[in-house]
Amino acid sequence: DAKTTQPPSMDCAEGRAANLPCNHSTISGNEYVYWYRQIHSQGPQYIIHGLKNNETNEMASLIITEDRKSSTLILPHATLRDTAVYYCIVRSGNQGGKLIFGQGTELSVKP
């Protein structure tokens, strides 16, 4: 699995967009980018994933650079409930669903 690099922590003002970066410079052609988040003392929650096109769902948007070496998760209007650790994970589709978690980014949304 390609390794990912994320900043350990970030702050964001409530109501503003939260932009969480992730570097995955060794990603291979068949690997997807996944984002999960973990609110304190809960299990991780799937947010979004993509291969090379930008993706949007009701939770967030995922912007993947053209060379696929980095991506950004965007929470368009952060709320206090978005305070969590956000994990960027890359994996190929033929690995039985295993997820290899890094340390993630601890996002603090402040009023």
Next chain:
Amino acid sequence: SQTIHQWPATLVQPVGSPLSLECTVEGTSNPNLYWYRQAAGRGLQLLFYSVGIGQISSEVPQNLSASRPQDRQFILSSKKLLLSDSGFYLCAWNQGGNEQFFGPGTRLTVL
């Protein structure tokens, strides 16, 4: 709809005692099942995964074992707990799709 259960929610055990954590999934059949552990202040580590009854793959050498006696039941065990076994244990499932669903977790403290 599918749900995943884990019990107990919290557990305090002495060093050297046995362990049995249970995970069950409802509303699906033949899921892939996973056990993760999260030590305090750290990311999740994949311990075991299973693609079918009696099929267990271990990701890291450790003091723990896993079993899948039924299609939707995944059990994590130890014969003798170590202090280093303390942590937050999470069970997860998916079924060939992209999203992995996590249970509520069991917080284990070994004293």
